[in-house]
Amino acid sequence: MKKSVITVVLVFMATSMIMCTSKPSKEIGLQLYSVRDAMKEAPKETVRKVGEMGYTFIEAAGYNDGKFYGMEPLAFKELVEASGMQFISSHTGQSLPDSASWDKTMAWWDKCIDAHLEAGVKYIVQPWMGEQGYNSLEGLKKYCEYFDAVGEKCREKGILFGYHNHDGEFAELEGEVIYDYMLQNTNPENVFFQLDLYWIKEGGKEATDYFNEYPGRFLLWHVKDDKELGASGEMDFESSFELAGKAGVQYLIVEVEKYNFDPIVSVEKSLEYLQNADFVKASYVE
Template sequence: MTDTRLSRRAMLRTAGVATAAAGLAVAAPGVATAGWGHGWGRRIPKDRIGIQLYTLRDAFEADLEGTMEALADIGYRSVELAGTYGRSAKEFRRVLDRYRLRAISAHVDFNGADVDQLIDDAKTIGYRTADCAYANYGTIAEWTDFAKRLDKAGKAFRKAGIKYGYHNHAHEFQAIDGVRPIDVIARHTSRHNIHFEHDLYWIVSGGADPVREFYRYFGRVTQFHVKDRAEDGSFADLGTGTIDFRRLFRDTWVGQLKDYIVEHDAPTDPVNTAAVGYRYLANLRF
């Protein structure tokens, strides 16, 4: 295993240099320069850049510790969980600590779960923000019932000192009988109990404008899933797709500090995707 990790780390360093050079090459033309305007130099603070570990699920199955080490070598200090890959909360916390990584958030489904146990796990691992990752219903009545249950769970998390939110896909922005599910969720949850983690790829795929959606429920959007979209609608590594992140971040900079969480749902090379994403966000100026 040691040889494998060393090989991976050497590969990452080589790939990192190439990626940085490629990033400079694509920063001049195309999507990345849209809205650059007057040469503003704002940057995302590095401690606000994280990665959703779902992106690396296949790599974790093969080598959890080696992949965590690779993330740390890339420069990540923050991660968002999507399960603990067969480890207990205490065991997973030890792995994070070993590589100087901290969990800033986690995808935690409250449906049918022991919320008290979820809260205990959160405190053990160390995150103070969590999100419901997915819901999908065919009627507004079902969405209303879900929102009320979501709010109840959010209240329990809040009382324990953990912020709870909702992570969207595309369908929440598409109307059912003239009503969008995302608006039902907002209407039937308290802003004190439920925030929004905006998945930017899915908002665009759902036919909505992320900037407008940010201001529609201003103050409730405290996390971004930063995921790029290729011309054909598939997933893309950050900075290689069609979403104008420079304009988007510039126009949504106001308000609470946000977590900018790299994600790719189906990467062919997860570790390289993580490296491309980190360097893109760390070097982006808007």
């Protein structure tokens, strides 16, 4: 065989191998709480590693006093984008203020929203309520009113405000399921819900029931397992993804809180699980 022919054959084989081993292109984000220790020790290097894995965007869990992980909003945005990703969503918030601290809390939100605008963030998500939201229906009602007010502030500046659940929201309070009450007593224009697929299961409820009952309210999902995605064998992700359109999901966000491996390895294995899952589409943004 002539040398030129051998070269062509080798190039073809190499290209074929790359095509076979390359990762499917899917729009999947990572909640940086998954690599929280690494983000404290080496935030810039960690963000770069996450981008190299193939994640396409991140959700932050490190906003404080106008900065993200100690960086100015524009600097953090540029770091994320230089790593091949987008900065789409952020977890932060404030507990329910009383009448005396309402104005101070709203001023905190004004600064927070402006920082997120500068960073190009589309979604701000509060991932907790204080005890008032779990102890009485009156306290929960006040939280819903508070979230509506914050959501209206966000919406006026082009950002969407959401709430992230854990398992406690699926308990009953004075005859009402907390999560259902929140869905029924917040304005869909002001408050969306970031459903955590693991925590709703731990709370004894089915995600699909909520997608059918409250269509369009769940713009973001936290796709989570006990450890790495798929590791437990107990999560029925496929049934949720079958109703993704009805749920209204726009972005999928991986979160890993416990690990069988080093956290960096665990989040990469979780990404690979979704990339290789036939039931996950390339994108959910319309």
